[in-house]
Amino acid sequence: MNPLITSIAVLRDNLATARGQGNAIGFVPTMGSLHAGHGRLMERARAECETIVVSIFVNPLQFGPKEDFRSYPRNLTADLTFCEERGADFVFAPLNEEMYPDDFRTFVEVQGVSEHMCGPFRPGHFRGVATVVLKLLNIVQPDRAYFGEKDAQQMRMIEKMVSDLSLPVTVVPVPTVREADGLALSSRNRYLDEAERQAAPLLYRALSEAAARAEKGVTADEVREAGMAILQTEPRLRVEYFDVVDDRDMRPVQHVDGAIRIAAAVWLGSTRLIDNLSVKGGQ
Ligand code: AMP
Numbered sequence: 001m002n003p004l005i006t007s008i009a010v011l012r013d014n015l016a017t018a019r020g021q022g023n024a025i026g027f028v029p030t031m032g033s034l035h036a037g038h039g040r041l042m043e044r045a046r047a048e049c050e051t052i053v054v055s056i057f058v059n060p061l062q063f064g065p066k067e068d069f070r071s072y073p074r075n076l077t078a079d080l081t082f083c084e085e086r087g088a089d090f091v092f093a094p095l096n097e098e099m100y101p102d103d104f105r106t107f108v109e110v111q112g113v114s115e116h117m118c119g120p121f122r123p124g125h126f127r128g129v130a131t132v133v134l135k136l137l138n139i140v141q142p143d144r145a146y147f148g149e150k151d152a153q154q155m156r157m158i159e160k161m162v163s164d165l166s167l168p169v170t171v172v173p174v175p176t177v178r179e180a181d182g183l184a185l186s187s188r189n190r191y192l193d194e195a196e197r198q199a200a201p202l203l204y205r206a207l208s209e210a211a212a213r214a215e216k217g218v219t220a221d222e223v224r225e226a227g228m229a230i231l232q233t234e235p236r237l238r239v240e241y242f243d244v245v246d247d248r249d250m251r252p253v254q255h256v257d258g259a260i261r262i263a264a265a266v267w268l269g270s271t272r273l274i275d276n277l278s279v280k281g282g283q
Contacts (some may be wrong), residue, residue: 003091004080008139009094015053015140018089022028023050027142027169029133032056032093032101033073033187034082037177042086044174053140054083056093061100061107062128068206073187092140099135107131110157110164113250117153117243117263118274129154130161134246137162150176150184152261152276153250176275178204183274196268199234206230206242207262207277214256219243223256231266240265240272247278 005011015025026049034056045052056079063069076093083091093107106204107127114126137145147155159171177185182204192200210227223244231239245252247259256279263276 002080003084003088004076005090005092006094006098008094008098011053011090011139014090017053018051019141024144025049025051025053025140027137027140027141027145028052028054028088029136029145029147030054030056030071031058031187032079033075033190034079035177035185035187037148037150039082039086040177041148041174042064042083042088042170045144045146046087048172049142049144051090052088053090053092053142054088055136055140055141056091057099057130057132057136059099059128061131062095062125064122064124067122068188072192073194092136094138096124099132108134108161110161113153113157113160116245116251117147117241118265119153121265123238126154126157130157133158134161134165134167137167142169144172146172146174148174148176149278150186150275152247152263152278156248156250184273186273188271188273191271193266196236196271199236199268200273202231202234203266203275204236205275207264207275210242210244210262211277211279214244214260214262220252220254223262227262231264236268237281238267255279 028044028045030038058072060069081092108130109127110130147158155173162169162171181201183201206227209230210223213226214223224242227242231237242264243252245261247261253260261276261278265274
């Protein structure tokens with residue numbers, strides 16, 4: 001069976017049938033250009049739910065005017081095969097018009113958690129993400145929805161939205177899938193040229209070094225300095241932020257005691273990479 005569905009109404013009809021059979025519905029929202037990180041989310045959903053829905057939608061609302069919406073990699077044919085191989089029952093890939101008719105006027109904002117880290121550098125991004133995810137959750141009405149820790153701030157924002165708006169879904173966090181050299185898998189990694197690709201694992205190394213320092217219970221400044229010292233060894237790399245935040249509300253902390261997350265965004269040429277590690281914190 002071809003799992004591709006582009007219409008909200010058709011997807012709903014199919015899911016009503018699955019639900020009627022007593023199936024738990026697992027949902028994996030993506031922007032396509034699928035890789036093993038997305039694959040891990042699908043495998044987890046497959047293990048926990050009877051009916052799996054993957055959405056593929058490059059959401060224009062979450063891209064700034066100078067960002068890579070137009071050039072974002074798209075390959076629906078390969079993505080469909082990828083989803084089928086991992087046992088997806090439905091792949092929902094709507095056109096923009098299906099998601100955002102001309103008279104679309106409703107937006108969702110989750111305060112606090114979206115205000116630091118990527119927030120100031122990508123104005124409107126998290127509002128775009130929250131809006132599309134709420135809409136997708138309303139369309140699919142899954143029992144469980146899967147999100148990667150790779151985008152920890154996004155994941156925490158969705159958890160907060162689900163809690164604040166009493167949405168009847170369980171958010172399942174999935175650990176980051178990495179290349180052998182530590183680079184977190186990302187659809188944007190394909191933008192990197194050879195030299196940039198070689199430099200890219202430094203981001204993970206810097207986060208790991210900072211995390212090792214944090215385990216010793218030092219100040220956030222010391223943690224940041226440990227990471228920055230590594231990133232500054234690579235002239236190709238420009239740091240956008242390197243933050244030590246509380247792992248629940250994603251707000252900067254001064255002292256490392258309790259669950260924290262160390263998160264960074266860097267530029268390599270015209271490619272922006274993000275990554276993060278969670279740390280329990282020294283006592
Ligand atoms: P995207 O297509 O980039 O919007 O990502 C769709 C989902 O896959 C999000 O929940 C991401 O956090 C997750 N994801 C992306 N890359 C990875 C990765 N390397 N490991 C685990 N999850 C990932």
